[in-house]
Amino acid sequence: xxxxxxxxxxxxxxxxxxxxxxxxxxxxxxxxxxxxxxxxxxxxxxxxxxxxxxxxxxxxxxxxxxxxxxxxxxxxxxxxxxxxxxxxxxxxxxxxxxxxxxxxxxxxxxxxxxxxxxxxxxxxxxxxxxxxxxxxxxxxxxxxxxxxxxxxxxxxxxxxxxxxxxxxxxxxxxxxxxxxxxxxxxxxxxxxxxxxxxxxxxxxxxxxxxxxxxxxxxxxxxxxxxxxxxxxxxxxxxxxxxxxxxxxxxxxxxxxxx
Amino acid sequence: xxxxxxxxxxxxxxxxxxxxxxxxxxxxxxxxxxxxxxxxxxxxxxxxxxxxxxxxxxxxxxxxxxxxxxxxxxxxxxxxxxxxxxxxxxxxxxxxxxxxxxxxxxxxxxxxxxxxxxxxxxxxxxxxxxxxxxxxxxxxxxxxxxxxxxxxxxxxxxxxxxxxxxxxxxxxxxxxxxxxxxxxxxxxxxxxxxxxxxxxxxxxxxxxxxxxxxxxxxxxxxxxxxxxxxxxxxxxxxxxxxxxxxxxxxxxxxxxxxxxxxxxxxxxxxxxxxxxxxxxxxxxxxxxxxxxxxxxxxxxxxxxxxxxxxxxxxxxxxxxxxxxxxxxxxxxxxxxxxxxxxxxxxxxxxxxxxxxxxxxxxxx
Numbered sequence: 001x002x003x004x005x006x007x008x009x010x011x012x013x014x015x016x017x018x019x020x021x022x023x024x025x026x027x028x029x030x031x032x033x034x035x036x037x038x039x040x041x042x043x044x045x046x047x048x049x050x051x052x053x054x055x056x057x058x059x060x061x062x063x064x065x066x067x068x069x070x071x072x073x074x075x076x077x078x079x080x081x082x083x084x085x086x087x088x089x090x091x092x093x094x095x096x097x098x099x100x101x102x103x104x105x106x107x108x109x110x111x112x113x114x115x116x117x118x119x120x121x122x123x124x125x126x127x128x129x130x131x132x133x134x135x136x137x138x139x140x141x142x143x144x145x146x147x148x149x150x151x152x153x154x155x156x157x158x159x160x161x162x163x164x165x166x167x168x169x170x171x172x173x174x175x176x177x178x179x180x181x182x183x184x185x186x187x188x189x190x191x192x193x194x195x196x197x198x199x200x201x202x203x204x205x206x207x208x209x210x211x212x213x214x215x216x217x218x219x220x221x222x223x224x225x226x227x228x229x230x231x232x233x234x235x236x237x238x239x240x241x242x243x244x245x246x247x248x249x250x251x252x253x254x255x256x257x258x
Numbered sequence: 259x260x261x262x263x264x265x266x267x268x269x270x271x272x273x274x275x276x277x278x279x280x281x282x283x284x285x286x287x288x289x290x291x292x293x294x295x296x297x298x299x300x301x302x303x304x305x306x307x308x309x310x311x312x313x314x315x316x317x318x319x320x321x322x323x324x325x326x327x328x329x330x331x332x333x334x335x336x337x338x339x340x341x342x343x344x345x346x347x348x349x350x351x352x353x354x355x356x357x358x359x360x361x362x363x364x365x366x367x368x369x370x371x372x373x374x375x376x377x378x379x380x381x382x383x384x385x386x387x388x389x390x391x392x393x394x395x396x397x398x399x400x401x402x403x404x405x406x407x408x409x410x411x412x413x414x415x416x417x418x419x420x421x422x423x424x425x426x427x428x429x430x431x432x433x434x435x436x437x438x439x440x441x442x443x444x445x446x447x448x449x450x451x452x453x454x455x456x457x458x459x460x461x462x463x464x465x466x467x468x469x470x471x472x473x474x475x476x477x478x479x480x481x482x483x484x485x486x487x488x489x490x491x492x493x494x495x496x497x498x499x500x501x502x503x504x505x506x507x508x509x510x511x512x513x514x515x516x517x518x519x520x521x522x523x524x525x526x527x528x529x530x531x532x533x534x535x536x537x538x539x540x541x542x543x544x545x546x547x548x549x550x551x552x553x554x555x556x557x558x559x560x561x562x563x564x565x566x567x568x569x570x571x572x573x574x575x576x577x578x579x580x581x582x583x584x585x586x587x588x589x590x591x592x593x594x595x596x597x598x599x600x601x602x603x604x605x606x607x608x609x610x611x612x613x614x615x616x617x618x619x620x621x622x
Contacts, residue, residue, distance in 0.1 A: 034347040034348060034349075035368060036343070036344075036347040036364075036367045036368055036369060037344065037347050037348065116448060117446075120403075120448050121403060121433050121443070121448050121449065122403065122431070201433070201434070202433060204427070204428070204431070204432050212408070212434060213408065215340060215409075216340045216408040216409025216410075216413075216434070217340070217363050217408075217409050217575050217576065218340060218343040218344070218360070218363040218364050218366075218367045218369075218409070219363075219367065219576075219577070
């Protein structure tokens with residue numbers, strides 16, 4: 001029953017991508033757009049094989065994933081710490097919550113000028129901007145998740161004589177986790193898309209770089225290839241996060257704090 | 259909702275494509291869309307450094323076509339050659355000045371273009387560093403943040419210079435920036451060096467933000483970059499007489515530009531771009547203006563493009579090949595020079611860059 005459900009889901013999920021692929025093929029074979037601007041899927045496929053065989057594609061992907069891994073870890077860890085602080089202390093939350101919300105409205109691109117002024121155009125800029133993209137959602141969701149744990153549940157903990165540490169671990173964390181994890185997941189997606197913005201400007205490696213290089217040398221096939229890789233890897237990261245979350249958060253696997 | 263929006267977008271795109279086709283095919287020519295890589299300071303629509311820039315400043319093409327009711331629309335591309343290729347692909351341009359690397363990338367990508375006039379050859383590339391930077395040789399650039407404008411003639415020139423000195427782009431931390439952005443980044447020390455072509459380097463020196471680490475003047479090891487007048491293939495086939503008139507005007511502008519008695523006026527016209535008169539003046543110092551601003555498609559011009567194609571391939575900036583001889587069409591330039599009696603005005607150079615002996619008829 002469950003397996004069939006999965007297969008059906010997958011089939012439904014494939015309809016749109018396949019339709020887009022068909023439309024792309026049709027558009028290029030009918031010449032709706034100039035072939036230099038919209039190369040045929042086969043041309044992009046050939047570029048994929050060429051770059052995959054030379055190892056170039058792997059090194060771009062490695063560079064991008066590496067950048068995002070470091071930055072996401074830093075941004076998410078800092079975000080969780082700050083968010084937990086803001087969630088646990090009502091006063092801190094009232095003081096700083098608004099600022100964090102406001103900062104969250106600024107897209108990665110908006111941080112670029114001040115980021116350049118702060119650290120210059122280098123890898124530190126990439127890490128700063130991508131970490132920032134993961135930081136704000138982590139803070140906001142950790143804060144809200146913790147704040148939204150019903151007061152009565154904490155009272156139950158006190159009745160059972162739990163210490164503060166025990167109550168945090170047994171009650172607050174499981175209850176707040178769905179939102180915390182949603183924040184992290186959103187932050188990961190943010191970080192991945194922010195990466196492209198940063199790589200368009202700096203560096204000589206990475207999928208964003210491949211994209212800008214393709215445009216500069218009038219090889220739109222490379223641009224489309226980079227877009228496809230960014231989309232697929234972003235989707236893969238999200239799926240991997242969801243899986244890891246289900247496996248690693250024990251209270252989730254056990255049915256959660258219902 | 260979303261589908262509706264997409265449909266509207268597709269319709270809008272189709273409409274604009276139809277317009278583009280309409281202007282390309284429909285009726286008598288009403289407008290010539292002329293492209294130029296780069297803008298003046300702060301995006302102003304004037305440039306310097308070529309006889310085309312002078313023709314623009316003096317409005318020569320506008321005068322030529324005014325009586326026919328044909329407008330000349332200039333489009334200055336901040337993103338230079340790469341964006342010009344996109345404009346050609348979308349049929350948004352008829353004619354453009356274009357540097358070697360971008361023109362070759364466009365041709366290799368399948369653009370239907372022809373080169374009908376030489377607009378510059380033996381181009382000089384500079385490397386500029388902050389005045390007090392501890393960078394005194396090309397080797398000192400290793401590991402430094404260096405701006406170069408990818409996909410333009412600057413990139414090909416930079417790769418040639420690096421190669422001649424046993425280096426490659428991989429030895430640098432390359433930042434991709436257009437010329438004006440790179441100048442600003444150098445002033446704020448966000449980069450350690452920049453590659454540039456033309457007078458911007460000398461302007462930086464004047465402003466006290468730059469010291470010239472390397473100048474391509476007289477560097478025999480490195481081939482100077484070339485540029486040409488690139489015409490859309492369909493435009494050329496439908497309007498050969500218009501292309502001939504464009505070339506005629508520009509050849510006349512070239513003859514005026516290399517005449518020593520017009521030097522002051524030429525530099526003043528270039529200074530409309532915002533780069534200073536003195537920067538242009540010093541950029542030209544020690545150079546043979548007649549040679550670098552020659553509109554003549556001679557063996558040297560052809561060989562420069564062939565070398566550029568070979569180098570662009572070797573640096574793996576393009577896939578495939580470009581047949582420079584079939585691409586460069588010298589009929590228009592030859593005719594213009596003959597009709598204006600300017601054949602003896604310019605020295606013709608052989609493929610090796612050495613002046614050919616002028617034919618007996620032209621000798622006194």
